Amino acid sequence: MIACAETMSIVNLHFQILYTMDQEDLVPDTKVQSLDRTFNILEVLAREPNGLTLAEVSTKVALPRSTTFRLLSVLLQREYVRKAPDTNRYRLGPGIIELSSNYLNNLELKTESAPFMRELALALGTIVFLARRQGDMMVYIDKQDQFTSLRKYAIIGEQRPLYCTALGKALILDMDDETIRNLFSKTTFQQFGPHTHTNLDSLIRDIHQSKTRGWTYDNEEAEPGMNCIAAPIRDYRGQIISSISTSWTLDSRPDLEPGKVAVHVMKAAGAISAAMGFHEKR
Template sequence: MEAKRRPGRSRKTEVGEVRTLERGLHLLEVLSEAETLSLSELARRTELSPSTTYRLLETLRRRGFVDWDEGKGLWKVGLRAYQVGSAFLTRGGLIEAAMPEMEKLVDELNETVNLAVLDGNEVIYIAQVEGRQLIRMFTRIGARAPIYCTGVGKALLMEHSEAEVRRIVGAGPFKPYTAKTITTLEGFLETLKEARQRRYVLDDEEREDGVRCIAAPIHDNRGKVVASMSLSAPTTRVPDERLPALGARIRQAADAVSIRLGWSPHLTPG
């Protein structure tokens, strides 16, 4: 039986509204894949006119689903889209897939384990399992941090091209948080190059004195990096001689989460 339409609403109106919704969702999908795009490029990729693209983007911007960087003339996915998406992550996606491995790591190593995602040029911590040491690391869920001086941030970008890294983090110089913070783009790119060879990254007291973080990327079923997992601990408990073994263990845990999300190792770039 055909559903009744509300009075005053024609089938043509309903079809037009559905088409508008489809176009808006398509814009969000394109933005999520490219991270930032100009109006003209968005119009080209979605095969919409610039005027239609702009109207849709303005509607999405007012609702917080996209953001507009006036200085750069670029559009990107907004925080509201993350908040809506996080409902999926919490209910049966990323967090559910990651939590067993995070808990297993804490049981084995007794150090705090974090889960983070990328948002623009920052990372957002979306889950944490605390270690049970008297002195342990703690990060508030929902907290933001720079990419360039955090283990989770480096892991999120370690498989990006140099051009993508430059676009996301900028040209530098970067704000120093400690004497060990990498403040140049060249230094950051070199760090990522080294990380790609071993498939894990190290934050060596770059954000906070006396703290080391070891992190690895998490992939989805397309092979795309969608999150990163890290272990945080005082430097006294993570000496140089433990780094290879700990790095391999974090990488193993991150890969296990990726497999739960449908990833296969042959999907990983390089």
């Protein structure tokens, strides 16, 4: 399953809602009922740009004011709803905007990157990946190779540590040393391959080298016998929003040289970035 950040937010929200219900609400279908009621409230507020009072929300969703108030309280806490202090009217909050934005941006990114991922895969005869960052992990959001089968979707949604993957390191390429140290302050560095970074200082030295050349390299760090080259993808603000990579096994593709592969990967990353609105300053 895709462990997206927005999905986890909704799950946490739902569990909080369950605990706001009165004992008389605890019927066999309580969980489904509570979720249904919550979404009814959100849908009602979505149709009311000027907001609604507690009484109006209660009437429209046909719930007691006490139950409506408790559900709204959870939504307020999670910022899916906001309340105007002067009018006491409830409206959709920034939490909803964030979820929608993440969803739409992800769709746009995958749509814009698809032709360049295919081009890269065909040019090198390798597998191409697209990823986003989630905390100190990266998550695969798309994959492209020369085979058309259900295997394409097998890895999508899986997570890997940032510190041992080219995709992950590309996602933190703009971070300064202090930010990187804070990000990995609670991370245990595990050995996945013969060259996996086992401490922060080693990782930071790698990031410094990668910043200079503009691309990242996984030389048997995530898995023995595997190489991977990645580059960051930027949006119209110049911020890194994703990364693209290509991977190959050393024994099957001894002809591939990291530096030459990086030229193709950076070209694809640059094209996708341009499609996302990025314009490099000259």
